[in-house]
Amino acid sequence: MLTTVIVLATALALTSAGWLVTDLRRRRARREVQRLRRALDRRDSLTHQRPAARAMRAVVGTALDAAVRMRDEGVGVVVKSSLEGLARWSQEDQSQLARLAGDDGRVAILFSDIEDSTVLNDQLGDAEWVKLLASHNKLVEAAVLAHDGHIIKSQGDGFMIAFGSAANAVHGALDLRAAIEAGDRRLRRRPIQVRVGVHVGTAIEKDGDLFGRDVALAARVAAEAVGGEILASDAVHDAVADIPDLHLIEAQTVELKGLPGTHRLWAVDTAN
Known part of the structure; x- marks a missing residue:
C-alpha cells in the first residue's frame, strides 16, 4: 500500500x-x-x-x-489549415489558366528572352543588370496585362506567358517589341533586343506551370528567333490569317530539337 x-x-x-x-x-x-x-x-x-x-x-x-x-x-491544426490554403490557391490558379483556354481547349504560349543577356550582364555588372531587368520586366507585364495574358513563370530575363488566343499573343508580342524599341530612360541609354516565339496548342497544367509537346514547341520556336524578331508557328499563322492588322511573313523551315520532321516558321510584322 x-x-x-x-x-x-x-x-x-x-x-x-x-x-x-x-x-x-x-x-x-x-x-x-x-x-x-x-x-x-x-x-x-x-x-x-x-x-x-x-x-x-x-x-x-x-x-x-x-x-x-x-x-x-497545436502544430497539426496549423499545418492542416496551411495545406487547405495552398489547395485553394492552386485551384484558383488552375481556374485562371482554364479561363484562358479557348472553346477547343487550346491556349497560346509565348516565350521571350533578351538576346545576348549573359554578355550584357557581364558588361553592365550585376547591379546595373538587375536595374535593366526591372525596366524590361515592367514592359513585359504591361503588354501581358493589356492583352489578358497570364505570366506562367519568369526565369532571369526569360518569360513563359499564356494567352487566350493566338491573336492576343501576337498583339501582345507586337506591343512588347514597340515598347522595348521606345524604351524608358534606362533602356534608351542601354538598348536591348528581345526575341519572341509563339505557338498555340494544348498543354497540361501542374502546380501553376504548363507542360507538354506544344509548350516545348513554343520554346523551340523562340530559340530560332533573333533579337527584335517575333516568330510564330504554322498553327499561329492559321489562327490569325483573317485578322487584318496582323501580317505574317514566311521566314524559314527548320528542324526543331527533340521534335520530329520540319516546321515552317513565320515572322510577325504589322500590316503594310
Missing part, C-alpha cells in the same frame, strides 16, 4: 512539473511574440510605413500569427 502511494505521489509530482514546464514555455513564447510585435511597431514608426516596411511587417506578422496559433492550437 505504501509503495502504491509513493508511486502515485511521484507520478503526480512529475505531471505537475511537466505542466509547469509547459506553462513556462507558453508564457515565454507569448512574451517573445509580444516583444517582436513591439519591435515591428517601432520599426514602422521610424520608416513611416514605406511599402517595403509594410511588406516586411506583413511577412513577419504572418509568421508570428502562425507561431501563436501553433502555441494555442
